[in-house]
Amino acid sequence: MASLERSDDVYLLTLGDDENRFNAESVASINACLDEVERADGPRALVTTGLGKFYSNGLDLDWMGSGAIEDPTAFVGDVLRLLGRVLVSPVPTVAAVNGHAFAGGAMLAVAHDRLVMRRDRGFWCVNEVLLGMQFAPGMLELLKARLPQPTRHRALVSAERFGGEAAVAAGIATDAVDESQVVPTAMEMAAQLAATAGDTAAGIKRALYPEAFSTLSSGLVSG
DSSP states (O other), X not given: XXXXXXXXXXXXXXXXXXXXXXXXXXXXXXXXXXXXXXXXXXXXXXXXEOSTTEEEOOBOHHHXXXXXXXXHHHHHHHHHXXXXXXXXXXXXXXXXEOSXXXXXXXXXXXXXXXXXXXXXSOOEEOOHHHHTOOOOHHHHHHHXXXXXXXXHHHHHHHOOOBOHHHHHHTTSOSEEEOGGGHHHHHXXXXXXXXXXXXXXXXXXXXXXXXXXXXXXXXXXXXX
């Protein structure tokens, strides 16, 4: 379950203290936190992070295959819409990637305006090719929008794992810092951006990423 706390103009959304995989409960709790941040008045910004070894390991495939959900495909659509919501948020967003960010978790991280990683351990990786899974159209559009083309090829086709400094060099992350500084650095970045919050910022992001936002918002799982 995601949790939310505020420090001056910056909200800190903690995804959880385990692998922070996406299931119905976790997605609902993230959306509820986003609702609260977006409803607030005045300057504000959002930092997301996890606790321990993981930022997020993406879809909860065990849960999806357990029979606990009637329509797994529809649920993936909900995750795609969440990614689209973060991509064009009216609130400036910074991902504080405290550990591993894989698959859908990696995509959530790059949907933010800025991304801070640990320099000593933890990988950003979209490993769908190793799982025999195709990317949903919106996922491809998101990665096209947010990553340089050579990096996209390395990431999607080879499932390359990027540590913090490699992720900065590849244009994935904004900065790589010591573990103790990941959240403080992200909070400082977010505070500097808080005055930009509002509908104008959301409109600019929609104009910058029309294909990604449209395709993610449709929830289309296959082409």
